[in-house]
Amino acid sequence: MTTPKAETTTTARVLAGLRHDDSSVRLRAALASGSAPDPGFVEPLVERCGVEPVFHVRDMLTWALTRHPATVTVPRVLAELGSPNARARSQALHTLSKIGDRSVWPAVPRSLLTDPDDEVARTAWRTAVLLVPEDEAAELAEVLVSQLGRGGRETHLSLSRALVELGEPAVPPVRAAADRPDPRVRGHALATELLRRDPEAGFAYAVEEAKRVVSLGPDGPPGGEEWDGRADR
Numbered sequence: 001m002t003t004p005k006a007e008t009t010t011t012a013r014v015l016a017g018l019r020h021d022d023s024s025v026r027l028r029a030a031l032a033s034g035s036a037p038d039p040g041f042v043e044p045l046v047e048r049c050g051v052e053p054v055f056h057v058r059d060m061l062t063w064a065l066t067r068h069p070a071t072v073t074v075p076r077v078l079a080e081l082g083s084p085n086a087r088a089r090s091q092a093l094h095t096l097s098k099i100g101d102r103s104v105w106p107a108v109p110r111s112l113l114t115d116p117d118d119e120v121a122r123t124a125w126r127t128a129v130l131l132v133p134e135d136e137a138a139e140l141a142e143v144l145v146s147q148l149g150r151g152g153r154e155t156h157l158s159l160s161r162a163l164v165e166l167g168e169p170a171v172p173p174v175r176a177a178a179d180r181p182d183p184r185v186r187g188h189a190l191a192t193e194l195l196r197r198d199p200e201a202g203f204a205y206a207v208e209e210a211k212r213v214v215s216l217g218p219d220g221p222p223g224g225e226e227w228d229g230r231a232d233r
Contacts, residue, residue: 010032010036011038011040011041013029013032014029014032014033014041015029015041015044016029017029017032018030018033018044018045018048019048023054023057026048026052026054026057027054027056027057027060030045030048030057030060030061030063030064031060031064033045033064034060034063034064034065034066034067034068035067037064037067037068037069038068039068039069039072041064041068042065042068042072042073042076043076045061045064045065045068046065046076046077046080046092048061049061049062049065049080049087049088049091049092049095050080050083050085050087050088050091050092051085051087051088052087052091058091058094061091062091062094062095062098063098065077065095065098065099066095066098066099070099070101073095073099074096074099074101074104077092077095077096077099078092078096078104078107078108080092081093081107081108081109081112082109086115086117086119086120087119089112089115089117089120090117090119090120090123091123093108093112093120093123093124093126093127094123094127096108096127096131097123097126097127097130097131100130100131101131102130102131102133104131105131105132105133105136108124108127108128108131110143112124113125113128113140113143113144113147114143114146114147118150118151118152118155121147121150121155122154122155122158122159125144125147125158125159125162126158126161126162128140128144128162129162129165129166132166137166137167137169137170138169140166140169141163141166141169141170141172141173141174142173144159144162144163144166144170145163145170145173145174145176145177145189147159148174148177148184148185148188148189148192149182149184149185149187149188156188156191159188159192160188160191160192160195161195163192163196164192164195164196164199171193171196174189174192174193174196175189175193177189178190178193
C-alpha cells in the first residue's frame, strides 16, 4: 500500500523531473505523470508545454494531459490559447486536438487561424478541422482559403491537407481561389484541388502540375512571378 509520504515523494520527483535539464529525464517525468494522473500535475504539465524545446517530450506532455480528467485539463489548456508565447499557443491547440472534445470549439479564438506564427497557424488549421461543427465548416473553409499562398512548402502542405480533410465545404472557395490574380494563391489553390482529386498522387506532383498550369495560363508568366510551391519571395 502506498503511503501519503511516498505519494508526496513521488509527486515531488515527477515535478522536479519536468524541470530537469536532461530531456530524457523530462520525458520520463511526463510519462510518469500520465501513468499516474494527479490534478496537481496539470498546471506544471501545461507550463512545461509552453517552453519545452524537444518535440518528443512535448508530445509526451500532451499525452500526459490527455490522461487527466478533461474537466481539469481543458479549461487550463484553453487559457494558453491567449498566451504571448507562440509555442504555448501551438502546443495548447495540439493538446485540444488530442483530447478531441468538440464542445470547446466556441472557445477557440478564430484569430489563431491567421496567427502570424506559421507553426501556430498550421496547428490551428489541423485542430479546427477536427473540432469544427458541421454547420460551421463552410465558414471555416473561407478563413482557411484566405491563407492560401502563405509561407513555405511545409505551410502550403499543411493548409492543403486541412482543406482536403475538411471536405465538400472547402471545394467551392478553393476553386474560386484558383482564379485569383496572385500566382502564389492560384498555384496553391490548384495544387490543393489536385490533391483532393487524387490524394495518392502526392503533394509534390500536385505542386508541379499547378506550376505548369500557372505558367501556361492566361494570367501567368512569361516574365512574371511564378508560384514555386516552396516559399514566399
